[in-house]
Amino acid sequence: MTAKERLLEQAPTWSEEQAQRALLAVETEPESTVDAWGDLSGMTDVAAAETTQRLEDEERAAGHEPWRR
Secondary structure (H helix, E strand, O other): OOHHHHHHHHHHHOOHHHHHHHHHHHHOOOOOOOEOOEOOHHHHHHHHHHHHHHHHHHHHHOOOOOOOO
16 A cells, blocks of 8 residues: 555544644645744754753852763
8 A cells, every 4th residue: 555545544534633734744845944933953052052051060060070971
């Protein structure tokens, strides 16, 4: 059975929400991870680095050596 056939077999039992999610999945370009908020990857990288630094500072202040991989 092809994927298309399996999809058509399952679709009649879907809720409206499931159908909307399926449509969104096929209508969204797979290469694009940018949504209406824009590309936040740079901001999340900075936030992660800042959080890691704060945790290291707190560990040192508590008398511990920060954990490293």
